[in-house]
Amino acid sequence: MNNKENLKSIVLWWLGTFVALLLIIFNTIFYELLKHSFYNRVYNSLLIIANDVKDKVVFSQKHVLIIPQKLSYPISPVMIGVFSASNMKLLAKTVTFLDINLYPYLKSNENFFIIKSKKYDKLAIYIVKIQSPIQAYIVVATPMYKIDMRLQDILIKMLLLNPILLLLLLIGANVIIDRILNPIKEIVKVASKVNVGELDVTIPLPPQKDEIYELVLAFNTMIARLKDGIEMIEQFNSDVSHELKTPLTVLKGELEIALRKPRNEEYYKKTIQIALKEVNYLIELVEQMLFFTKLEDEANKKEYVYLDDILLDVLDKLSIKAQNKHINIVKIENIQLYINPVLLKTIFINIIDNAIKYTPDGKSIYIYLYRDGDKVVFKVVDEGIGIDKEELHKITTRFYRSEQSRSRQIKGFGLGLSIVKKALDILGADIEFHSDKLTEVKVLFRFTRDKL
């Protein structure tokens, strides 16, 4: 919950800061441009007035310089003064013209200035030189207070409006973020409900196929996969506990019965033998289960091995078990592969051991190892009890034992072929089962020549 709130405030904080900075920059530029444009207007007006006055300055009959007093100008008030070019003395002026020291400005090459004045605070002046009727400077001035007031007015409005704008933006953003986050809130609500026992939940898909839709879809498939996984684990647990409970039942029962009454030595000995047998069975079961989990670690340990060497080695080890059965090596080729030897050995041992287990005494097992195109084929055919067609697809399931093998009281956990399947998956090899009169197990190792 806290993190989600944080996400929203982080977004709002960054958005707010960014927009505020943007507004400051934009408004500063805008204000400066506005000011420039206003001053430009003043400059243009003064230029026009100055040029207008320039033509209208004349000497009166009394040899007095006359400037037009009441001209209509685009700006007001306008003050005009004429200074002698030789001694900088004021020759004529309009009534409102101020007595300011203009000497430095008159000497300058520039002709437009903004100067300070006591009465008007700020004055814009424009200076133009005339040659007739005498050599003089005409100074046209206008106070800036009107423009400055307007600029100040605009500035105040900007300072007032901008925070409101920012606030409105943040409120809007808040609403939008909430809208975006709402489906996420829904996901969080469902996700927090998801538990091992409660995997039947799904989040309703939003109408638009946007990122949220994809998130919901991914989330729903994740729940579905979790459910499958947990069901598999539950099945496995139930299988394991069943496999563990059977020997434990025998152990507990035998020991309790032995303790119920005084017994002779022979009875105790027999009970201990039974108990030991069950304990060994339990040990073997636990070891096979551990081995199952260890298979994964082997995946990356590859080396160049001769398959025929490993196969012969395995057959040698299994020969004691196969004493009363005939093992025929029909075809064995010299084949080298870049493969994990432990997994390979596991596959060979389990498939051959299975064939030995389910083949009655006196019957035969046939073994093949050969190249077929770009594949290596390892094939075991036996004259054993076979597998029903309907059961073929189930035999690599952990703890699965065919009805045939159960009813014939053949000891086993049903882990062998599932270990093989897992090892084959890791190696990327295929397995095929055929059961007709003979049972055939065919393993196909793919290999590419460049690896050799």
Add this chain to the structure above:
Amino acid sequence: MKLLIVEDDAAIVSMLKKGLEEEGFVVDVAKDAEEAEYLLDVNKYDIMILDWMLPNKSGIEFLRQIRGKGDYTPVLLLTAKSSTTNKVDGLNAGADDYLTKPFSFDELLARLNAIYRRSKLQGHNKIIIDNILIDLDSKTVKKDNQLVELTAKEYELLEFLAINRGHIVSNEMIQQQLWNNEEFITSNVIQVIVYRLRNKLSKQLIKSKRNLGYFIE
């Protein structure tokens, strides 16, 4: 008490048979539902101990099937399945009791006795005939409050006759009840047991009906 054990694991069967026979039970064994069905057809059992996970047909399927046919042999379901759902399913399919593996042998005995009491004696665990008291739980017999030593077969026959009090029990019924499917008895064994019981308890207790069998009035 005659039991039928339906269980596919040889080690469990061997343990159960040994322990129960030692306690005076008569035990028949079936490896699967098919065999059990046959034995139920030819014999009468006081209780069937049924495993859930059987080859071919599961114990629960088999239970539903025999209940559907009107066979009400009391059933104790003995299984590794221990979840509540499993227990509910098992009892709803028609089991009278449910015991999970691994179990305590004493508990199994107690439950078997309880099922027996419920099905035969409406829950009582003692039968009193005149001055004779039969305790079904401890499998002991007292005459005038004095403990009478009986062999297992003697006790079984007395209990069988007492439970069926007022009804004639034939030689065949006794043979089926007291011996398992694989045992064959010589013709006068039952006669000998009856003779011994009469001597130990009372001449008048067990009456004979020529060519028909025995009964307790």
